[in-house]
Amino acid sequence: MKPHILIIDDEVKLSTLLGRILSLEGYEVSLAATCKEGWAQLAKKDTDVVLCDVKLPDGTGVELAEQIKARYPVTEIILLTAYGNIPDGVQAIKNGAFDYITKGDDNNRIIPLVYKAAEKAQLNKRVASWEKQSGNKNSLDKISGKSIAILNAVNLAGKVAATDSTVLLTGETGTGKEVFAQAIHQAGKRAAKSFVAINCSAFSKDLLEGELFGHKAGAFTGATKDQKGLLEEANNGTLFLDEIGEMPVELQAKILRVLENGEFIKIGETKPSRTNVRIISATNRDLKKEVEEGNFREDLYFRLSVFQIALPALRERKEDIPGITEMFIQQFAHKINKQNIGISAPAQQALNNYQWPGNIRELKNVIERAVILCEGQIQLSDLPVEIQSSNLTGKTLSAFSIASVEKSHIQKVLSHTKGNKAEAARLLEIGIATLYRKIEEYGIG
Numbered sequence: 088m089k090p091h092i093l094i095i096d097d098e099v100k101l102s103t104l105l106g107r108i109l110s111l112e113g114y115e116v117s118l119a120a121t122c123k124e125g126w127a128q129l130a131k132k133d134t135d136v137v138l139c140d141v142k143l144p145d146g147t148g149v150e151l152a153e154q155i156k157a158r159y160p161v162t163e164i165i166l167l168t169a170y171g172n173i174p175d176g177v178q179a180i181k182n183g184a185f186d187y188i189t190k191g192d193d194n195n196r197i198i199p200l201v202y203k204a205a206e207k208a209q210l211n212k213r214v215a216s217w218e219k220q221s222g223n224k225n226s227l228d229k230i231s232g233k234s235i236a237i238l239n240a241v242n243l244a245g246k247v248a249a250t251d252s253t254v255l256l257t258g259e260t261g262t263g264k265e266v267f268a269q270a271i272h273q274a275g276k277r278a279a280k281s282f283v284a285i286n287c288s289a290f291s292k293d294l295l296e297g298e299l300f301g302h303k304a305g306a307f308t309g310a311t312k313d314q315k316g317l318l319e320e321a322n323n324g325t326l327f328l329d330e331i332g333e334m335p336v337e338l339q340a341k342i343l344r345v346l347e348n349g350e351f352i353k354i355g356e357t358k359p360s361r362t363n364v365r366i367i368s369a370t371n372r373d374l375k376k377e378v379e380e381g382n383f384r385e386d387l388y389f390r391l392s393v394f395q396i397a398l399p400a401l402r403e404r405k406e407d408i409p410g411i412t413e414m415f416i417q418q419f420a421h422k423i424n425k426q427n428i429g430i431s432a433p434a435q436q437a438l439n440n441y442q443w444p445g446n447i448r449e450l451k452n453v454i455e456r457a458v459i460l461c462e463g464q465i466q467l468s469d470l471p472v473e474i475q476s477s478n479l480t481g482k483t484l485s486a487f488s489i490a491s492v493e494k495s496h497i498q499k500v501l502s503h504t505k506g507n508k509a510e511a512a513r514l515l516e517i518g519i520a521t522l523y524r525k526i527e528e529y530g531i532g
């Protein structure tokens with residue numbers, strides 16, 4: 088089947104022309120002129136790549152990129168920015184876009200970039216179906232890392248898995264709280280039963296209540312039949328309440344009741360129902376502080392935090408970064424049939440120096456993208472710009488010798504010229520042969 092590309096741009100002439108070019112390249116193309124039309128097209132048809140203008144009549148492409156990624160994680164987005172507006176592009180990549188191109192300036196890049204983004208979307212589909220088939224199973228021994236911080240967490244998880252105790256996982260976004268929750272479920276005696284997860288921040292109060300507790304037919308307009316809630320779906324298994332700190336106070340009381348005696352009341356019912364679930368919850372907020380500020384019930388906090396496991400941020404276990412990087416390289420190289428993929432020393436150094444606000448999730452995304460972009464070995468230039476510059480920061484901070492400053496400066500200039508050595512030599516005011524010699528001498532990748 089032809090990959091499907093959706094162009095969202097209100098400059099109709101330009102998008103029609105681009106659409107024609109992409110059709111000639113063998114893609115199926117749809118056009119939309121507003122965010123609203125874009126959403127309608129996305130709902131109609133599986134879309135591999137969205138090419139999206141920044142300024143749209145009813146919104147911005149930067150925000151749209153984030154919203155599309157949340158609703159359609161398989162789809163890849165390329166932002167079309169105005170000339171010289173790099174910050175929009177960088178923000179879009181942070182929001183989950185595959186890349187950005189400057190309108191009119193980057194015409195030669197469009198076709199190869201769309202090809203790569205479509206390839207990534209196909210890979211996303213394969214990974215999603217593979218994860219579905221394998222039941223998305225994770226076990227504690229698959230959690231990678233040799234640092235004391237992660238080994239402590241795995242050890243605690245192993246101990247609590249065998250019990251029926253409630254567990255509270257804390258840690259920044261992307262540290263692997265859901266991975267741990269699944270691993271605890273898999274390693275426990277409920278492993279053969281369901282593991283049901285819900286993100287409490289993704290729903291309004293009423294929707295969350297309906298999802299968790301279910302409803303009786305006739306409970307509200309449109310409730311034509313009885314609907315099971317997740318507490319019932321997870322009976323004899325585990326219910327994972329992600330972002331529990333976001334749960335509205337009214338629902339906190341209802342969850343407390345489940346924890347105390349296994350009882351809950353469906354919407355529209357008067358009699359209580361019973362369930363037998365193990366509750367694992369997670370938060371990236373300071374729940375104690377939320378209790379002090381009156382946003383979270385203290386009695387529920389005590390119940391949920393019987394056994395707490397704090398997951399370390401990736402920057403607190405930097406020694407694990409090379410191993411996890413290698414694991415993801417193997418994983419993604421295998422999925423797209425690329426062989427002998429390695430990583431250059433400067434690229435690995437940049438990964439080690441970077442602060443990873445998005446933790447393992449961010450590292451996973453960065454490696455996935457780099458494996459697609461690289462030719463044989465992952466180079467510094469295959470990494471997002473903010474990570475490339477963390478290599479330079481690390482170097483200048485760690486070494487003050489003239490040589491290291493010179494090396495950093497050359498790297499900076501090369502990155503500025505996008506690897507164009509003749510242009511770099513001109514800016515550095517040195518001969519091209521000298522530049523080649525220095526590149527070799529300093530091992531600049």
Ligand SMILES: Nc1ncnc2c1ncn2[C@@H]1O[C@H](COP(=O)(O)OP(=O)(O)OP(=O)(O)O)[C@@H](O)[C@H]1O
Nearest residue numbers: 230231259260261262263264265266371447448451
């Ligand atoms: N130890 C690990 N090994 C391999 N992949 C991991 C590991 N930990 C996390 N990941 C991957 O990182 C991503 C984020 O993990 P997860 O969803 O568990 O994080 P989280 O802490 O629950 O994030 P959030 O707070 O945003 O919900 C997932 O794609 C997951 O597969």
